Structures are given as structure tokens and as C-alpha cells.
Amino acid sequence: MVAASGTAQAMGRADPRLLLIIQRGGTDGLTFLPPVGDPDLVSVRPDLESAGTLPLDGFFALPSTMPTAAELWQRGELAGFHAISTPYRDRSHFDAQNVLESGLSRPEGAANGWLNRALALRPDSASRGLSVGTGTPLVMRGPAAVGSWAPSQLPVADPTLVDRLMPLWGSDPLLATMLAQGRDLQAMTGGMTGKRGGIAAVMAGLMDNVGQLMARPGGPRIVAMDSGGWDMHANLRFYMNLLTGDLDQGIANLRSQLGSVWSDTVVLIVSEFGRTVDPNGTGGADHGIGGAAMVLGGAVRGGRVFADWPGLRAADRIDNRDLRPTQDLRHVFADILGNHLGYSRAEISETILPGYVFPATRTELFRS
Amino acid sequence: MRSSKATIATVRFGMGARPGEVDAARSDPRGWLASHLEDPAPPGDNQDNLGPSHVLVQQLLDVLRPYSIPKIIELIRGPYREQYLREAIARTGIAITSPTSFHERWVRFWSDHFTVTGKKPVIGGLAGSFEREAIRPHVTGRFVDLLHAVVRHPVMLLYLDNARSFGPNSPAARLSDGGLNENLGREVLELHTLGVDGGYDQNDVRSLALMLTGWSLGRKGRDPVGGEFKFHQSAHEGGAHTLLGKTYPEGGVEQAEDALRDLARHPATARNVARELARHFVSDTPDEAATGRLARVFLETDGDLKQLALALLDMDAAWQPLTKLKTPDDLVVSCLRAVGTNGADGGVLTAINELGQPPWMAPSPKGWPDTASAWITPDRAMRRVDFAAAVAARAAPTIADPSLWAVSTMGDLYRAETLTAISRAESPTQAISLALAAPEFQRR
Structure with a gap:
């Protein structure tokens, strides 16, 4: 495959699906995608060796809690990215998440997110966007109307009550829009009550539900969901086992629910930044700049970890502490937008990721 | 549509009208709200018998040393889950029944400003006691006292990992594999005081974290009361540390106390607090006039939180039509x-x-x-x-x-x-x- 052309419509699939998972808190890339081939890893993170890993390309590995992801790697359906970050170079969760989700190069308090701007460019399909959870993450906020869904055990109100409320809510533009969309949304998410999982099965349950929704013919096509708990300042090993195991089960459930449309699907897993190379004094690691990301799904041409590895020694790091990012997460966003979802280069660099400059070569991340 | 001040008083400043409240507020809405701060109804039956935090914290310390994951999980799923439910029902019950609900909203506002959260599982059972002890008694006092109460509270020290943060050159670090954890130092600067654009850098974060080393907990057997705040000199990083250009000489626990006192009075802190207040009580996008006025009151009254609340009531912007969405x-x-x-x-x-x-x-x-x-x-x-x-x-x-x-x-x-x-x-x-x-x- 060659670099995406500059014409109005780039390549893409007929009915592509994207699930974006934002790991809130700053995922520790050295555990999520351990660079076991780096001879310095043992000295900075001695516990990683004893924990066991699933080898990938000889240099990188997966946590032993992620057998499903390892199987996808074998099938060529998973790609990793390491020493990667947004353009943000400081260590505030909240500013970093703002940059990650706004798609801008600086935290500017943007009111809308890059996935929403992408949806807004295709007004006919804008209603196919869905955010999962009780709020809408910034990445999905903006001009395009997007759906939302969260598990609920509340008894559903009598539809005639909604009929009577509609004209009243008309006086409040924000609420009126939401209620009208909420009623229409029943067609997309109706009948899906879902269930909250326990602490170790949050993503497993939600991704099962998301798979059911995305598999429906009229279901959502671009979905964003949060995963919490990645800010591991203490007991990192324990919590990473818990959360990566839950995520892996979620991936398995998602694939199983998607069935034949798995081949049209891309899952992008990102976090706002990484964590310090050295552990801190409490069995965790503090906020650090460079981290790791994953892309998986039937549409992915995987089996590779993309990294220009900077090394782990103090002199290789930023401020002697953080993994030095050598690639921009927006390249991954742009690749998915252009070559999976079919947006043109102009749409990407002018509207979706304003100011973004395409690199000279691209990663060839997708199957044709 | 513009509602009367009495209606706005119950909805925007209070927790919503109970039958009869709009009538009670009608003749003097501002005075009705001010009386909530002057004479808040005691949380009373709702909070009796919930127990002091040190008892709850000691239960955690018992399973952390020796460290036992099965016992930690047992604690979280058993006694802590029970405690969380009792605390949460009590808190919600107070909000539903309180006749002085501006005070309740004010407690909630500060509790959120100094968030501790059960998203970190061991904190779920402890968060209620933190709010009862560190937040509620201080919300009509001075910001500096609230800040001190919060940062030294055992639950905050556990939540943001300071309890086990050792100065890298401290005697305790030399005897164990412990070291610095900068989580609390960072969030005090970014969230509790100056705000993310408050003009500090990574060196300031580290300095405050170093000054806070040793701010930890007492342990049953060794200390008079387990699970309460204790300053451990042996874990403290000695020497002078520089924060925002000012050098704080070695002074044990007082070093970080002095730093917190200066942070509490910093103009960036005033702006950060004012911005949050205006966003909560005025609008999602408050204008600079509202924020600026609240920041001035904060500085002029040396962070007197009651005066700050009353200043809010004196702002026309806070009596405009109800536009905030209820959470x-x-x-x-x-x-x-x-x-x-x-x-x-x-x-x-x-x-x-x-x-x-x-x-x-x-x-x-x-x-x-x-x-x-x-x-x-x-x-x-x-x-x-x-x-x-x-x-x-x-x-x-x-x-x-x-x-x-x-x-x-x-x-x-x-x-x-x-x-x-x-x-x-x-x-x-x-x-x-x-x-x-x-x-x-x-x-x-």
C-alpha cells in the first residue's frame, strides 16, 4: 500500500467500525507492552521479569494476563506502538487528556473532540457515533449529535410520559435535543440493559455489550469508552494484572459478539501519557510522558510493534525520568481516520486534527 | 424565565426546595441562606455511630503489614463496603432532609474540591470519615485551615500515596526499598491550590513532595493511637527545599506546613478557587468579573470561606435565571x-x-x-x-x-x-x- 493520496476521498472500508478505549490515568507502557529486549529493563523494573510475559517480536512482549491479545498478534490482528505520546510534554492528567481528546497540539480547553469533528463531517452518519458511560468524554463532544449508552437498572418510564414532556423540553434547547435523540436512540440501543461487572470485570461486561450494539445492522459504528484506574502510583503490579486481565477478557467478548464484522473493526487503546521509567518509592510509578498504545481488530494489519526505541537509560529519557516519546499518537489517529474510516487528508489536517502534518511515510496499518 | 429570588435561593444555593422552604425564604432570601452558614443543622442522627477514621484506617494498616492481598480484598468487600454504604446513605440522607441546605451544598463543594474517591478501592470505606473530619468542620473557617486539615488527614495521605513516601536520602529509605512518591505534592499544587496554570513546574512538584515526606500515619503498638496522623522524622527528606522561588529551611513537619500556608494565600490559589466557585454557582462559563471579584474577596479576607460564601450571595450574577444543569x-x-x-x-x-x-x-x-x-x-x-x-x-x-x-x-x-x-x-x-x-x- 502506498501513502494515502491527497484526493478528496481516501481509501476506507464500506462499513468500518471503530472502538476507541481511553485508559484514564496514564498507562504504564513498560508493563502494558514490555520492551523485554532492552537489556536495561531488568535493572529499572526487576519485577517485570518475574511476572512473566508473552513474547511478540523478540523485543516487545505482552503481559501474561493478555492471552487473547497474544492470540490476535499471532493472527496478525494486533499492532503495538511504543515510546509514543500526544504533543503534550507536561504531566497533568487533565491537560494531557484535553490534548488527547481535542486532537490539538496544546491544552486549550477545547470544547469539542476529534472523533466528534470527524462524525460531523458525515452528517448522514453522525447519529452512528456512540459514547459508552454515564457522561460523554471530550473526544465525543462537539457539533455532531452522538448517542450514548450506559447500563441501567432503572425501570423504563411509560413512553406516553416522554410524549408529554417533549413539548415542554422544547423550551430548553440543550435538553430538547438530548431528549429527542434519546428517544430515537431506542432504535439503536433499545432492549440492551447491560450489567455492571465487579471490580475485575468492568471492561469485560461493557465490551460484551458494545460488541452486541456494534454488530447490529443499525447499530453504532464509531464508539468511545473510558476505562478507569490506570493512575498507578502504588502497587502497580497488582493493579496492572487486574486491569489488563479485565481488558483482555473484554477484547475476547467483543470479538465474539462482533462475529463476522470483526473483520471491519478497529479497536484503538490509548492513554493520556505514560509513567516514569523508574518505579517510585511505593511500588508504583509517577506520571511520565512517553507511553504505549495498541491497535487491534480484524481490519488491522498487525503483528508489528511500531517504535523508534529511545532506550531506558537516564540519558535517554526526558528530564532523566520519563520514556522519551519518538512518535506522535496523532499519526495513529490520522491513519485510522484516513485508511480505515475513509477521511481525506484535507479533512484530517484541516478539521479533525487541525494543524496536523502527515509524515513522509505511513505505517500501512490496515488490510485492504 | 426569571424565577423569584426565593425560588433561586432554594434551587441554586440550596439542595432544592422542601415543602415550605420557598415560603420561608421569601421575605429575605439572602438572609435565609446566610443563616444556614451561621447556624447549620447538626448532621445528627445521620452521622452518629459512623466511627472515627483512625479505627477504620487501622483496619487497613493491619492487612497492609504484613501485606496480604486476600485480606485486603476481604476488607474491601466486607467491612469497608458496609461502611461505605452506611456513610453514603447518611450523607445522602442529610442532603435530603437538611433545613440548612446551603451549608450542605457548601460541604459538597469543598469535598469535591479536595476529592478522595473509592475509584481507588481501599478508599471507598474511608471517604465518608474524611469528609466528616477534614471537610465538614472547616468549611466556614479559613481556607488555610481547611487545606491543612485535608493534607494531613490519614485518608488523603493514603489516597494520594503520601503515607508511604520516603525521602530518598532519609534513614527510612536507607533501611527499606521505599522512596519518594510525588502524587500528593502534585495534586496539592495542581488541584487543591494554585491550579494547573498556576505557575509551578516539575521542580516545585518534587520540592513539595520532598517537604511532605514523613507525613504519614501512626501505628498501633508503636504510637498512642494507630491510624492517626503522625510525622515520621525518619522518613523525612532533610534539608532546605525551594518552592516557587522561596526556600524553606529544614524544620520537620513545620516545613511543609509553612509551604501550605504560603500556597493557601497565593493569588493563583485565589483565582483557582474563584473559578471553581463561579462555575458552580454562576454558570458553566462565568465571566471574568465574577471570577475576579471572588478572587479579590478570597485574598482580602485571607481565605475566609464564610465571607466568600456571603460575597457570592451579594453578586447579581448569582441570581440570574437558573442555567446550571443539575448533576x-x-x-x-x-x-x-x-x-x-x-x-x-x-x-x-x-x-x-x-x-x-x-x-x-x-x-x-x-x-x-x-x-x-x-x-x-x-x-x-x-x-x-x-x-x-x-x-x-x-x-x-x-x-x-x-x-x-x-x-x-x-x-x-x-x-x-x-x-x-x-x-x-x-x-x-x-x-x-x-x-x-x-x-x-x-x-x-
Whole structure:
């Protein structure tokens, strides 16, 4: 495959699906995608060796809690990215998440997110966007109307009550829009009550539900969901086992629910930044700049970890502490937008990721 | 539509009107609210017998040393889960029944500013005691005292990992594999005081974290009371440390206390607090005048929080039409106040959970979002209606005349169109549902 052309419509699939998972808190890339081939890893993170890993390309590995992801790697359906970050170079969760989700190069308090701007460019399909959870993450906020869904055990109100409320809510533009969309949304998410999982099965349950929704013919096509708990300042090993195991089960459930449309699907897993190379004094690691990301799904041409590895020694790091990012997460966003979802280069660099400059070569991340 | 000041007082500053409150506020809405701060109703029965934090914290220390993951999980799923439910029901019950609900909102505001959250599982059972001990007694005092109470509280020290943060060159670090944890130092600067754009850098974060080393907990057997704050000199990073250009000489526990005192009085802190206050009480996008005025009051009164609250009441901007969207917690509490509910139970907690804002479960140390865009989605709009209908079904037998109830309880909140719809409802339950799900009732 060659670099995406500059014409109005780039390549893409007929009915592509994207699930974006934002790991809130700053995922520790050295555990999520351990660079076991780096001879310095043992000295900075001695516990990683004893924990066991699933080898990938000889240099990188997966946590032993992620057998499903390892199987996808074998099938060529998973790609990793390491020493990667947004353009943000400081260590505030909240500013970093703002940059990650706004798609801008600086935290500017943007009111809308890059996935929403992408949806807004295709007004006919804008209603196919869905955010999962009780709020809408910034990445999905903006001009395009997007759906939302969260598990609920509340008894559903009598539809005639909604009929009577509609004209009243008309006086409040924000609420009126939401209620009208909420009623229409029943067609997309109706009948899906879902269930909250326990602490170790949050993503497993939600991704099962998301798979059911995305598999429906009229279901959502671009979905964003949060995963919490990645800010591991203490007991990192324990919590990473818990959360990566839950995520892996979620991936398995998602694939199983998607069935034949798995081949049209891309899952992008990102976090706002990484964590310090050295552990801190409490069995965790503090906020650090460079981290790791994953892309998986039937549409992915995987089996590779993309990294220009900077090394782990103090002199290789930023401020002697953080993994030095050598690639921009927006390249991954742009690749998915252009070559999976079919947006043109102009749409990407002018509207979706304003100011973004395409690199000279691209990663060839997708199957044709 | 512009509601009367009495209605605005109950909805924006209070937790929503209980029957009779709009009448009580009518002659002097500002004075009615000020009296809540002067003479808050004691939390009373709701909070009796919940126990001091040190007892709860010691239970955790017992399973951390020696470290036992099965026992930690047992504690979280057993006694801590029980404690969380009791605390959360008590807190929600106070909000639903309090006759001085501006004070309750003020407690909630500061509790959120200094968030501790059960998203870190061991904190779930402890968060209530933190709010009772570190927040509630200090919300009408000085910001500096509130800040001190918060940062030295055992639950904050556990939540942001300072309890085990050792100075890299301290005797304790040399004897163990412990070291520095900068989590608390960072969040004090970024969230509690200066704000993310408050002019500090990574060196300042590290300096404050170093000064805070040794701020930890006493242990049963070694100290008079286990689970209470204790400064451990042996874990403290000795020497002078520089924060925002000022050097703090070695001084044990007083070194970080001095630094916190300076942070509490910093103009960036005043701006950061003022911005949050204006966003909570004025609008999602408050203008610079509102923020600037609150920041000036903060600095001029040396962070006197009661004066700050009264200054809010004196601002025209705070009496404009109700445009803030109620968060799920606001909505649940105000619905139950409106129908005169006498307390909370597990069912109420389940509803708050379903709507997405269970007590002390904010996603991060930044606390809950405070703007409409974070709280309304198409799906959430439908769930608000579901919840209103569920409350109405339970309350209908106690409300003889829904139209009369709507006007007498909520004052002039509703437009004529809404009152007509309430009066033409097909059943009392539907009438009450319409009142609680009406757009006017979603705003504060």
C-alpha cells in the first residue's frame, strides 16, 4: 500500500467500525507492552521479569494476563506502538487528556473532540457515533449529535410520559435535543440493559455489550469508552494484572459478539501519557510522558510493534525520568481516520486534527 | 424565565426546595441562606455511630503489614463496603432532609474540591470519615485551615500515596526499598491550590513532595493511637527545599506546613478557587468579573470561606435565571426533597449510582465535572425521566393535589405551559413525574 493520496476521498472500508478505549490515568507502557529486549529493563523494573510475559517480536512482549491479545498478534490482528505520546510534554492528567481528546497540539480547553469533528463531517452518519458511560468524554463532544449508552437498572418510564414532556423540553434547547435523540436512540440501543461487572470485570461486561450494539445492522459504528484506574502510583503490579486481565477478557467478548464484522473493526487503546521509567518509592510509578498504545481488530494489519526505541537509560529519557516519546499518537489517529474510516487528508489536517502534518511515510496499518 | 429570588435561593444555593422552604425564604432570601452558614443543622442522627477514621484506617494498616492481598480484598468487600454504604446513605440522607441546605451544598463543594474517591478501592470505606473530619468542620473557617486539615488527614495521605513516601536520602529509605512518591505534592499544587496554570513546574512538584515526606500515619503498638496522623522524622527528606522561588529551611513537619500556608494565600490559589466557585454557582462559563471579584474577596479576607460564601450571595450574577444543569446527585436529592422524603436508603443510593454519580466515586482526584456537557447525553436524558417517574410513583399516595404541591413547593419555578401540562396529566403519578422531569426542574 502506498501513502494515502491527497484526493478528496481516501481509501476506507464500506462499513468500518471503530472502538476507541481511553485508559484514564496514564498507562504504564513498560508493563502494558514490555520492551523485554532492552537489556536495561531488568535493572529499572526487576519485577517485570518475574511476572512473566508473552513474547511478540523478540523485543516487545505482552503481559501474561493478555492471552487473547497474544492470540490476535499471532493472527496478525494486533499492532503495538511504543515510546509514543500526544504533543503534550507536561504531566497533568487533565491537560494531557484535553490534548488527547481535542486532537490539538496544546491544552486549550477545547470544547469539542476529534472523533466528534470527524462524525460531523458525515452528517448522514453522525447519529452512528456512540459514547459508552454515564457522561460523554471530550473526544465525543462537539457539533455532531452522538448517542450514548450506559447500563441501567432503572425501570423504563411509560413512553406516553416522554410524549408529554417533549413539548415542554422544547423550551430548553440543550435538553430538547438530548431528549429527542434519546428517544430515537431506542432504535439503536433499545432492549440492551447491560450489567455492571465487579471490580475485575468492568471492561469485560461493557465490551460484551458494545460488541452486541456494534454488530447490529443499525447499530453504532464509531464508539468511545473510558476505562478507569490506570493512575498507578502504588502497587502497580497488582493493579496492572487486574486491569489488563479485565481488558483482555473484554477484547475476547467483543470479538465474539462482533462475529463476522470483526473483520471491519478497529479497536484503538490509548492513554493520556505514560509513567516514569523508574518505579517510585511505593511500588508504583509517577506520571511520565512517553507511553504505549495498541491497535487491534480484524481490519488491522498487525503483528508489528511500531517504535523508534529511545532506550531506558537516564540519558535517554526526558528530564532523566520519563520514556522519551519518538512518535506522535496523532499519526495513529490520522491513519485510522484516513485508511480505515475513509477521511481525506484535507479533512484530517484541516478539521479533525487541525494543524496536523502527515509524515513522509505511513505505517500501512490496515488490510485492504 | 426569571424565577423569584426565593425560588433561586432554594434551587441554586440550596439542595432544592422542601415543602415550605420557598415560603420561608421569601421575605429575605439572602438572609435565609446566610443563616444556614451561621447556624447549620447538626448532621445528627445521620452521622452518629459512623466511627472515627483512625479505627477504620487501622483496619487497613493491619492487612497492609504484613501485606496480604486476600485480606485486603476481604476488607474491601466486607467491612469497608458496609461502611461505605452506611456513610453514603447518611450523607445522602442529610442532603435530603437538611433545613440548612446551603451549608450542605457548601460541604459538597469543598469535598469535591479536595476529592478522595473509592475509584481507588481501599478508599471507598474511608471517604465518608474524611469528609466528616477534614471537610465538614472547616468549611466556614479559613481556607488555610481547611487545606491543612485535608493534607494531613490519614485518608488523603493514603489516597494520594503520601503515607508511604520516603525521602530518598532519609534513614527510612536507607533501611527499606521505599522512596519518594510525588502524587500528593502534585495534586496539592495542581488541584487543591494554585491550579494547573498556576505557575509551578516539575521542580516545585518534587520540592513539595520532598517537604511532605514523613507525613504519614501512626501505628498501633508503636504510637498512642494507630491510624492517626503522625510525622515520621525518619522518613523525612532533610534539608532546605525551594518552592516557587522561596526556600524553606529544614524544620520537620513545620516545613511543609509553612509551604501550605504560603500556597493557601497565593493569588493563583485565589483565582483557582474563584473559578471553581463561579462555575458552580454562576454558570458553566462565568465571566471574568465574577471570577475576579471572588478572587479579590478570597485574598482580602485571607481565605475566609464564610465571607466568600456571603460575597457570592451579594453578586447579581448569582441570581440570574437558573442555567446550571443539575448533576445526578443534585437531581436525586432535589426530587426527594420536593416530595418531602424523610431520609435515604439503599434504593436511593442505587438510583444515584444508576444516574452516574455515586457518593465519593469521582473518576479522579479532580472530582466530578461541573458543566452541563459532561452530564447530559441522550441516554442520560431518558434516564432522568425514568428516575422522575420512579420517585413520582412512590410519592403519589402522599400528595393529594399535584398542581397545588408543584406551586406551593417550587414557588414560581414553572412556566404556565408546564403547569398546564401538570394539571392535565392522566394521573397524579404522571403529574408528579412531569413536575420532576420538567426542564425547569433539571436546572439550578
